[in-house]
Amino acid sequence: MIDHVKEATGAVEREEVTPQGQIALHVTPANWHVVAEHLRRCPRCNFGMFNWLSAVDMEDQGFEVIVHLYSASSLQAVNIKTMVPRDGGSVRTLTDLWRGASFHERECWEMFDIGFDGHPHLVKLLLAEPFVGHPLRKEFLLMTREAKEWPGAKEPE
């Protein structure tokens, strides 16, 4: 299946298969939507289920944005990953392909400050209105842990 996608889109930078058998396709941010669209529309792939979208803070490398898709017909799951820069990074929105992307992209934006171009309603979802900052970035410190050492961090006897 991976080879089919690579051929059809020509946009997959590299592929990754974990020891547990999970697949990730790494793409450049510009090709984000291209690959996703192929996976959605191509009748052979038919990834109709949008499972989730999120990001991981990779420190100097930037943010790794991941979307997890599933095909109910072929029972296959695939991750698409891309790396965006820490400041001002953005990818194109996937809401035109799957309506469910809306909530996930809003949450990703408010937690990491990653832009999603073309999103119809990019406002805060989980955080309160007056909240300032983007919590899941590594430089945003968990204030309670700064104030007091986490008692559970002690080594067990």
Next chain:
Amino acid sequence: MAGREGAGVAVTDPTMLPGAPGEGIAIDVAEPGRFATEEMILNIGPQHPSTHGVLRMVLTLDGELIRDAEPVIGYMHRGFEKMAEVRDYRQIIALVNRHDWLSAFGNELGLVLGVEALMEVEVPERAQWIRTMLAEWNRVLNHLMFMGSYGLELGAMTPIFLAFREREEIQGLLEAATGGRMHFTYNRIGGLKEDLPRGFMKESARLVKVVRHRLADYEGLLLGNEIFKKRTVGIGKLPGSVALEYGCTGPILQAAGIAEDSRKTEPYLKYSDVSFEVPVGENGDSFDRFWVLYRRIQESLKIIEQVHDKLPSGPIIPGKMPKNIKPPEGWIYSRAENSLGETGYYIVSRGGKEPWRVKMRTPSFSNVSMIPYLLRGVLVPDLISVLGSVFFVVGDVDR
């Protein structure tokens, strides 16, 4: 008679003005379809007797028709994902309990399965069977609750009391094993905390019979009730493809006609060694969602009985578990079919004893995002019927 202008006919004949003898009242008659009405914004919640917890819906109403609905969530956001980054793997188990508090055991499963897969730990047989049984008991707990509360929202007062009667007994059973009625924290990386107490299996077998016998009450009170059917059949239809787009899983997806259940498609624990069915609805309406819950309880009871027969003896945690759990570097997405849908965890490990990132994929988050689709074009009296049938728990939505 005066001339026509624009959108209406104005009566401007001077003899027809009010006060004039033989007069009428000056009326502006608009043509049908061009009568301007204002839309009303109605706020349901966050405190309202029928939303499950603190969910707020902002409805744009045109008379009694809902033009648009927007769920406003985040009232219970506790920052689990951030907190997970400072805790080690054993402590996160206690954290993720708190998602879907009606069936807390299932939340832990995805996490421990993921870490065990990363570390390539072999979980003993007995632990796997016990985990299967407890996961199914939790499913029964959760579904009983929703069966009761859906009836209450429609006006049937009795099923919820009966549901709680059953739940109390099951919670007592689980408390005997795990020590908690609601947040179990019974899983450990590699197995379970401790073995089952003596008498557990006998009590569990007795409860299966009791719950199965009492399920007939629900069938009579709700499933067969004409008024219940009138209020739920054909209301809130959700097509399967739309449900997939939104990422809905669990009973809602199965009611929409798609037989996607992780226990069958990607079996984990001992689900490949027990036989059960996945109930699939026909129409995807509210009645089907309710009916799927009812059938899932029956199937869960079947699974529990099979576990009773097949439970082997043995250890419940491998002897050589390290004190500090440090999975090797890498990532994994592991999922479990929790009561409300697919609860998955995307764990990124950098070799330390705390994870680098845990993304918690909760079913209610996706289910709630689907509500605007269902509510468009629905009348206000059906709002309750639709909203109650989309099963979600606010802790699951907000994490």
Next chain:
Amino acid sequence: MTHLSMIPAIADSHNVFLGFDFSNEWLLLGLKLAAVLVFFLTAPLGIGYAEHKILAHMQARLGPMEAGRFHGWAQLIADGVKFVQKEDIVPSAADKAVFVIAPAMVLVPAIMIFVVLPLGPNGFWAENMDVGLFFALAISSVSVIGMLAAGWSSANKFSLIGAIRGAAQLIAYELPLVLAGAAVAMQAGTLSLPGIVEAQQNHWFIFPQFFGFGLFLTASLAELSRPPFDMPIADSEIIFGHMTEYTGIKFAFFLLAEYAGIVALSILAAVMYLGGWKSLPFINFIPGPLWTMAKVGALAFFVIWLRATYPRLREDQLQKMAWKYMIPIALVNILLTGIFKVVF
């Protein structure tokens, strides 16, 4: 076939009350008023307590157990005291005069209906009007105005929705109620309530008027906003309908009026269809009033049982049922009653 001449003479003398003969008109009047008030204040309490206990046992729980030590018999009295001492809040945007008067508009008709209800032979009633049935049904529909007034003056969107739903529902179900009553009046040949009971000495009217009985019960449930017709006070949608903004004694009046309505309509149904104070054959030694209360109890049990069992009907389904099904059946019922009266 019953001719008017066949109805045994009812104790026509206005001076007979509760089986005793009174010569002093003023004493009689005072006693009658006192009796009506006492009955009005205590019977709903009994029904309310029964509701607590019956619902509880049907739902696998116990119900009130503390108030009064013995199975919580004093629970409703305690509730009454509680309501009296609560703070009386009037919303600032509400129309004060109407807001305060509305509970009275609902309560007074509920009291007045008890004036004509007969409980037993020989004067167990306050007034034997010749148009007793008509008076009872007419006065019970005055409370719609009170409901609308309460909902409108509360300055609350939810109350308004509840009041309008309630008004529509009560108007719709007034017709089947009255038509069923008309059929009974035709059957009995009189509108006077004691007269209707006396006309049932050969057989209770439930047998010829079976459908009428069903219609009357259903319509009364809808009149009282009891489940499954409690959309106007649907607490999962509009909190409590027109009563949302009321507190304290005014709220208690609304509830009292509801339970008094259950008692009143049960007595009416018992009188019209179940033979009132007429006993079952061979058990004549039990006095009439006890028979009536037994029948009322059975009907009240049925009403409470319905509450425990059924979810509520949606408003438009309710209206459809009234206009499309119940009224035609009621009319056919009248037609058939007329035919049978003439032919037989």
